[in-house]
Amino acid sequence: MIGDIVTVTVDRPLGSYHPAYPDLYYPVNYGYIEGIIAPDGEEQDAYILGVDVPVKQFTGRLIAVVHRHDDVEEKWIVCPEDMTFTKEDIMEQIRFQERYYQSEIIL
Numbered sequence: 001m002i003g004d005i006v007t008v009t010v011d012r013p014l015g016s017y018h019p020a021y022p023d024l025y026y027p028v029n030y031g032y033i034e035g036i037i038a039p040d041g042e043e044q045d046a047y048i049l050g051v052d053v054p055v056k057q058f059t060g061r062l063i064a065v066v067h068r069h070d071d072v073e074e075k076w077i078v079c080p081e082d083m084t085f086t087k088e089d090i091m092e093q094i095r096f097q098e099r100y101y102q103s104e105i106i107l
Helices: 087-098
Strands: 005-012 029-037 043-048 057-068 074-079 103-106
Touching (some): 005 074, 029 057, 057 087
Parallel strands (some): 043 074
Antiparallel strands (some): 005 029, 005 057, 029 043
């Protein structure tokens, strides 16, 4: 799975706020991958890193999985094909939401 090219449909673009938690600001694009069902029964969620403008859809490389020890969901990390990020870089960019969970990043 890591290394695959996937397309993310963005439902929370960079600069938006969570619909149920209006104080939760999205500093990255965030969405889901159609047709891939996650352990929570919904389509697989993904953070998009390395894209600094709001987008509606993005195709890129899956570079990491965020495994939540205290939740059934995992989040995928997708970025442009020519980019890479360290675990520390990834966590810094997704901390806005992952700070509420016990997460580990798998590269």
